[in-house]
Amino acid sequence: MPTLLITRAGYTKLQHEFNELWSNERPKVTKIVAWAASLGDRSENADYQYNKKRLREIDRRLRYLRSQLEQLRIVDYHPSQEGKIYFGARVYLKNFNGQSLAFRIVGPDEIFHNSDYISIDAPMARACLQKSVGESVQVIVSGELPLDWEITAITYYPSNNS
CATH class of the missing domain: 1.10.287.180 (Transcription elongation factor, GreA/GreB, N-terminal domain)
Structure with a gap:
């Protein structure tokens, strides 16, 4: 669900x-x-x-x-969220190959027509929750080898208006 x-x-x-x-x-x-x-x-x-x-x-x-x-x-932004990944965060990641990834964690109804939004229910979003800059995130996608990503930045829209 x-x-x-x-x-x-x-x-x-x-x-x-x-x-x-x-x-x-x-x-x-x-x-x-x-x-x-x-x-x-x-x-x-x-x-x-x-x-x-x-x-x-x-x-x-x-x-x-x-x-x-x-x-x-x-869910509105609250200043206490700063420094950790929660709902509404824009997350920036980099892997050991130098690939970068950026996305915003939102609700399932918001991901359509927004290529850089992912659902809070997505495995990548779940793996990132409550992590901080510098921490590592490991995600297994459809039976492949786990991918390791490092969190390089976390930003929030102050009033979740975007």
Whole structure:
């Protein structure tokens, strides 16, 4: 089961998506479906078929968002987090080959469309939690040899707005 944590910015983004779908997108599609249905034979009416399917997709997403918004717990930055890796941290790592890696640890609902975000449930994020700069992190990925990474920096967004 995914962790039900989210940054304030992530929560705001989900709220915005819900409001946009509910207030703008759904009424537009509903109007098109009603218009297309008034034309008669629905079985061969592409406008009706497509927009009816779109309406079901919108309703499915609205149900999901409503459920998530009710369950999610917003985690804000606190100065006591400084120096250690917790939820919302941006983590910088380097391995013995000189490869660098940087990511921000966020909730599962925030990782889409953000290539440098990883879920708190990801093995790399779990391995990094509560570690400090200079400590080593070892992660085993899909049966391969363990990868050793050194934490080179940890930063936080003061109000989790990004």
